[in-house]
Amino acid sequence: MSTLTATASQEISAVSGPTHFLIRRLHSLTGVLFGGYICVHLLVNATLVEGSRHDGVATVYQQQVDKIHSLPFLWVISWTLILLPIIYHTIYGIYITLGGQPNLASYNYPRNWSYTLQRASALVLVFFIAFHYLTFTGTFGGDLGSRLTFVAVDDPSTPFSEATQSTINHLQAAWWVSYVIYPLGILAATFHLANGFWAAGVTWGLAITAKSQRRWGAVTVLLFLFTTACGFTALISALTAEVRHVPAQFKTHEKPEAALVAPTTPGARS
């Protein structure tokens, strides 16, 4: 703890006092907020274990995607709870990372390793989150860009659920996506999340004594194992499923006209 705070405070010389305190607390708070979102995200992704269905019934994953997309004021929720927090956390996190001095050579304690790995995983996450977001939202064209694009809306004219199928296509778009980017990205996210939650417990005064820090440490190790298991369940499930072509005209977040008039039965696509 003393190593953490001493090194962290040495990094910021330009801003000090209450402003520095608030900026750092906000960095911690945005990390915890985004961490909560990542837990839900990985849990939903793990439902890909069901695989792709070809019987016209919406997969559990598709149903979760539909629920999220039907939330009122979705754009307000995503900007306030997801996008703004991660943008702030990333910008200030890069500032901290570039200013921090790894001190593994001098103090080879587990917490120093955590300190360094927290920053190393942060840098991996900058690239991973950018790749994940830009490719899923269809920023890139061409055949690869198209295979990487996420299709949220279920098209009743195909026998599969578009959200599930486009996620499978995304994860199998190229060997380096399946076996380099995602394994690394999942591990960086789950380590950074769990180790970050440990540090946040200290930051907010919830784990102060050595005993409480050990106990909180055990909880966060379990969190790491659970979220990693969810992430790899999703990845392995997608890699063992069949790739199917998702029609290009539905590569949009808008509901296709046919879907608006399709009859709705529980669990069926709507």
Ligand code: HEM
């Ligand atoms: C999966 C996405 C992310 C989650 C869930 C997350 C969460 C967290 C949490 C909970 C903390 C602990 C805050 C505290 O010490 O009280 C933290 C620390 C940190 N995060 Fe993130 N973060 C994410 C992405 C990033 C990214 C992209 C960066 C960019 C550089 C970053 C940089 C940092 C740094 C440098 C720290 C250490 C701060 C310190 O030692 O005071 N994080 N993160």
